[in-house]
Amino acid sequence: MTNFGKLFKVFNRSKFSAVNQLMLIELAAIAVSLVWTLVSGNMSQMSFMGAVSGWSGLVYIIGFFLIARQAELAFTRDTYRLIPAKNVTFYTANLASSLVMFLYLILLQLGLHLVGIAVAWRKISSELGMMTMNHHMNISGGDIAQIALTVTLLVLTVFILALTTVTLIHLTVSATNNFLPAAGKRVVDAILYIVVILIVMRVGVFLFDQINQVMTTLNVQGVTNMVIPLIGMLVVAALESLISVFLMKRWVETVAN
Numbered sequence: 001m002t003n004f005g006k007l008f009k010v011f012n013r014s015k016f017s018a019v020n021q022l023m024l025i026e027l028a029a030i031a032v033s034l035v036w037t038l039v040s041g042n043m044s045q046m047s048f049m050g051a052v053s054g055w056s057g058l059v060y061i062i063g064f065f066l067i068a069r070q071a072e073l074a075f076t077r078d079t080y081r082l083i084p085a086k087n088v089t090f091y092t093a094n095l096a097s098s099l100v101m102f103l104y105l106i107l108l109q110l111g112l113h114l115v116g117i118a119v120a121w122r123k124i125s126s127e128l129g130m131m132t133m134n135h136h137m138n139i140s141g142g143d144i145a146q147i148a149l150t151v152t153l154l155v156l157t158v159f160i161l162a163l164t165t166v167t168l169i170h171l172t173v174s175a176t177n178n179f180l181p182a183a184g185k186r187v188v189d190a191i192l193y194i195v196v197i198l199i200v201m202r203v204g205v206f207l208f209d210q211i212n213q214v215m216t217t218l219n220v221q222g223v224t225n226m227v228i229p230l231i232g233m234l235v236v237a238a239l240e241s242l243i244s245v246f247l248m249k250r251w252v253e254t255v256a257n
Contacts, residue, residue, distance in 0.1 A: 002085040007093035010083070011074060015101040018066040023108055026059050030112075045123045049116030056109050063105045068163055071098045072170050075248065087248045091241060095163065102159050106152070153230060161233045164240040169195070171247040 033051040037043050074080040074094050083090070 001089075002083050004089055004093050004096075007083065007085055007090060008097050010080070011071070011094050011097035012101065014070045014073075015067050015097060016104075018070060019063060019101055019105050019108075022059060022063055022066060022105075026055050029055050045120040049113070049120050052109075052112045052116045056113070059109065060105070063102065064159065064162065067098050067101050067105075068166050071095070071163065072167065075167065075171060076174060087245050091245050091248065095160070095167075095241070098163055099156065099160060103156065106155070157230050157233050157237075161237045161240075164237040164244065168240045168244050168247075171244050175247050175250070 030048075030051045033054065034043075034047060037047050037051070071094050074090075081090075085093075
């Protein structure tokens with residue numbers, strides 16, 4: 001049987017390529033934005049930072065869908081499913097590689113933002129100094145590190161939950177389609193896709209609510225209140241994973257590439 005490490009490497013190849021292609025497109029978009037800013041006469045120290053921040057949100061959304069798509073293909077394509085491996089190992093290796101690739105995407109975005117901060121450091125440090133003087137902010141470097149860590153864990157936890165939910169829906173659709181007539185398949189697919197959209201919207205609102213609360217108040221006490229929601233989301237993701245592995249074993253059929 002193929003072990004976890006070898007499966008992890010196999011799953012990483014397509015996702016790594018997809019993320020790198022997305023980064024090249026983002027860099028091209030940033031370059032076009034900067035050229036437009038220069039031509040329009042609005043170039044400043046903050047221009048690069050603004051271009052990076054402007055495209056970053058869209059890159060995260062597209063990056064999630066690209067990684068999720070590659071992960072879903074692995075569950076139903078002969079190229080992957082014919083690899084001799086236990087279902088649990090197969091599932092966890094695929095999920096782990098998706099998480100690592102999303103973390104890789106976060107690190108790339110962080111690198112671009114650090115470049116932007118370096119370019120505009122004088123402007124940023126001046127504004128931070130004025131903010132501190134006006135609002136008498138009392139926050140230490142340790143508090144900032146704790147907030148940054150918590151926000152990162154929140155984003156990764158939501159990513160895991162979103163991915164396990166998408167996988168569960170996908171495998172459920174694949175399993176039910178084996179027993180339903182054409183008309184029934186369309187009805188089930190429509191209902192499940194509506195459920196997925198509602199869940200994604202709900203989780204997205206929660207994520208942005210929590211991040212906005214932490215970043216606007218810089219309240220470390222508020223950060224500790226996120227522990228229970230984080231654990232709850234991970235428990236739900238674990239339950240979804242168990243159901244998905246069961247569906248893989250019992251009902252899901254593969255298709256030729």
